[in-house]
Amino acid sequence: MNIALLGYGRMGKSIEAIALNRNHKITLKIANATDDYDFSNVDVAIDFSIPNAAVTNIKKALDAGVPVISGTTGWLENYDDIINYCNTKNGTFLYASNFSLGVNIFFEINKKLSQLMAGFPDYSTEIEEIHHTQKLDAPSGTAITLAEQIIEQTNYKNWTLEQPKADEIHIEAKRIPEVPGTHEITYNSEIDSISIRHTAHSRQGFALGAVIAAEWIKDKKGVFSMKDVLKING
Numbered sequence: 001m002n003i004a005l006l007g008y009g010r011m012g013k014s015i016e017a018i019a020l021n022r023n024h025k026i027t028l029k030i031a032n033a034t035d036d037y038d039f040s041n042v043d044v045a046i047d048f049s050i051p052n053a054a055v056t057n058i059k060k061a062l063d064a065g066v067p068v069i070s071g072t073t074g075w076l077e078n079y080d081d082i083i084n085y086c087n088t089k090n091g092t093f094l095y096a097s098n099f100s101l102g103v104n105i106f107f108e109i110n111k112k113l114s115q116l117m118a119g120f121p122d123y124s125t126e127i128e129e130i131h132h133t134q135k136l137d138a139p140s141g142t143a144i145t146l147a148e149q150i151i152e153q154t155n156y157k158n159w160t161l162e163q164p165k166a167d168e169i170h171i172e173a174k175r176i177p178e179v180p181g182t183h184e185i186t187y188n189s190e191i192d193s194i195s196i197r198h199t200a201h202s203r204q205g206f207a208l209g210a211v212i213a214a215e216w217i218k219d220k221k222g223v224f225s226m227k228d229v230l231k232i233n234g
Helices: 010-021 051-063 076-089 101-117 140-155 205-216 226-231
Strands: 001-005 025-030 044-047 068-070 091-094 124-131 159-160 168-175 182-188 193-199 222-223
Touching: 001 010, 001 051, 001 091, 010 025, 010 205, 044 205, 051 068, 051 076, 068 205, 076 222, 076 226, 091 205, 091 226, 101 140, 101 182, 101 193, 101 205, 101 226, 124 140, 140 168, 140 182, 140 222, 205 226
Parallel strands: 001 025, 001 044, 044 068, 068 091, 091 222, 124 168, 159 168
Antiparallel strands: 124 182, 182 193
């Protein structure tokens, strides 16, 4: 499979190494949005760029009829526009706030726990996420996904990085050098606390998941998620 890397930072380089090890070829690398987009020898594009380049990268791939997956976060105010654009182009698009197999399992655990906790209003909910200092957005896309899952199942209305109101989930975003990523959800009451946590030990899980998603999405049409790739129901 011929792969375009849209964004060639640390994640792009990790994806490249895994893709080559799985006998794929990297036929296009876009380091920034001013580079030449030549998709003539590309089967699938993988976008791990920066927020202000992601929309351009994705649309360029869709314009060329190339399936594109994106793990870039911080641009989701344009998500609906991209979905409409993909459908207009009869294209193929997959976005995931996190491509790690473990994190996607964690999402399902978070959803189930939030369903259970919805009936116990004495517990307050908070999220802590820790990432490396080069991560540009805060909170992480994964933390936002976790918060949105909880909001769907409970009486919370929003999340915030500030001091929370009664109907808001507080997200604490920490940036520490050389930390691949940790996410923890805690339910606190006067009596006890309940926590679930996912800790990434390296970027390899994210990169491998992205390559697996690219392998899966090739030759498909439509808008997908990692639940489709991993066949996670519910």
